[in-house]
Amino acid sequence: MxxxxxxxxxxxxxxxxxxxxxxxxxxxxxxxxxxxxxxxxxxxxxxxxxxxxxxxxxxxxxxxxxxxxxxxxxxxxxxxxxxxxxxxxxxxxxxxxxxxxxxxxxxxxxxxxxxxxxxxxxxxxxxxxxxxxxxxxxxQHRFDPSSVAVARAVRDGRFGRVTSGIASVAWWRSQDYYDSGQWRGTWEFDGGGAVMNQGVHTVDLLVWFLGRPVDVYAHTALLAHDRVEVEDVAVATVRFESGALGVIHATTAAYPGLSVRVQVHGDRGSAIIDDDQLEYFYAAGDDAFDPGGSSARNQAAELVPADELRGGDRGPDVFITGHxxxxxxxxxxxxxxxxxxxRVEDALLSLAVVRAVYLSATLGRSVAVDEVLSGSLDGISVVTGTVA
Structure with a gap:
């Protein structure tokens, strides 16, 4: 046509x-x-x-x-x-x-x-x-101007050696949300809870920014909902090939629902993305490096349009624009x-990290991402940890 x-x-x-x-x-x-x-x-x-x-x-x-x-x-x-x-x-x-x-x-x-x-x-x-x-x-968040700016800075070495990152999704979902469909909150159709369903985009950004993940150690729990198979709270640490360390935090039990936040830190700069907008960006130039950080100023406004800065008005079509x-x-x-x-292989790697979170919480040990990718842990049924 x-x-x-x-x-x-x-x-x-x-x-x-x-x-x-x-x-x-x-x-x-x-x-x-x-x-x-x-x-x-x-x-x-x-x-x-x-x-x-x-x-x-x-x-x-x-x-x-x-x-x-x-x-x-x-x-x-x-x-x-x-x-x-x-x-x-x-x-x-x-x-x-x-x-x-x-x-x-x-x-x-x-x-x-x-x-x-x-x-x-x-x-x-x-x-x-x-x-x-x-x-x-x-x-779609890989295409947000804030994400593109941070990814480019990482690739260009503007943050120096990337040392750590944090991916946090602090959302709220009511019991009615889970009760609204028989498939919601099930391992069979949802594949998981706060990490798989709500947090997978943010996990994907963390992996995109920090590189190849090596292993994951996690805990999960169901604390604020009933009649749900999956977790509504999860925390995990991730070790990357570069040596950088990451933290994943995802929950649907953070009333009344707060922001999604991604932080990237290096020995010469840092960036913070909050609700898909660039909140903070600083990268020390070769001549401007200040070990004490006293002269570090927020450079975010130099990298993205005003509506893509934290607090900027992206208009009513924000959820359409990303797609x-x-x-x-x-x-x-x-x-x-x-x-x-x-690519599918990008999504496969992010999915493996999410799956590693659930396997680690189930097994009570660190899980190598390669164990997940290779299929050696396919036969293990994951469960949601609970607090007595």
Whole structure:
């Protein structure tokens, strides 16, 4: 399909999973001039109908076709890109079907809840890349201006030797949130609690900033909710190949819900990102290095626009903008024949860290990330620690 006004090709998109996340994807996709939503898929027909109504009325675009299965959608009309927005435990089978049908794929985070399935899709994605197919996993915060600024500073050595990092997600989720869907708070479909479901993006940023993780030691607990299998509090330490040490803190039991915070520290600079905005940035230049830090000033305003500074007004579309930035990268990757900014192997590594948190808490020992990636711990059933 091509745009009559520009002559550029337009990619037809099928969204699989028509809940809240599906709507957010639809809003982002509708804003990209080279994407058009042609199909909505959900095993619950009413969910697809509801999203079709919203797409038609709110976004003002042609009503997409509705299907109860991806198989039916693929058979009904040409589709270029399949977007998987189902519960986490269903991600890989759908992505696999789309790849085998020769489609580009975007998978909502996390990659899956199963390392075994995640390794399978990583292998399929690598093979698909040789056929020109692009597969990306949603990690939209890698595209935030604050994240880009910090990642670039780390890569360029502006912080000197990176020594430590902190990833903290201090959120609140009510009991009604967990009771609203039978799949919520389950190992089978959520794959975990505060770390897997709410914290995986922040874990991903910590890994992106600090490099290859080596091992994890963690504790988890269920302290503020009932009828939930997974944790609502987790803390962990991570050791990285560089020698840097990291801390992961994730909770859905921090009433009334506070910010997401990522800190990166080195021997010549530091940065703090709070709720995706740059709060603090200092990197000592070769001639300006002050061991006492007395002259260190916040350089954040020199790196990002005012609305991306802590406290800046990013407007009502903030939750759409992040996904749109990643879709821009995905489309460019398809058009240019290159890898996307977030690859399946990137998501696999972040998933392995999350899984290592749960395995460490279950086993009561440090868990090597390579143990998780290799599959040597696949047979262990993880549990949530509790406080007597």
């Amino acid at each position: 091509s745009d009559a006004a520009t002559g550029r090709s337009v990619l037809s998109v099928a969204i699989v999973g028509c809940g809240i996340i599906g709507l957010n994807h639809a809003r982002a996709i509708a804003r990209h001039p080279r994407l058009t939503i042609t199909a909505l898929v959900d095993a619950v027909p009413a969910a697809a109908t509801m999203l079709a109504d919203q797409v038609e009325s709110e976004l003002g675009i042609a009503r997409p076709a509705e299907h109860v299965s991806l198989t039916a959608a693929l058979a009904a009309s040409p589709i270029d890109l399949v977007v998987v927005c189902t519960p986490s435990g269903l991600h890989v089978p759908l992505a696999e079907e789309a790849l085998l049908a020769g489609k580009h794929v975007v998978i909502e985070k996390p990659l899956d809840v199963s390392m075994e399935r995640a390794r399978e899709i990583a292998g399929l994605a690598a093979a698909a890349a040789t056929r020109g197919l692009v597969v990306s996993v949603i990690s 749109l930035r990643q879709y821009e990268d995905v489309v460019d990757a398809i058009v240019e024949g290159r890898e996307p900014g977030v």
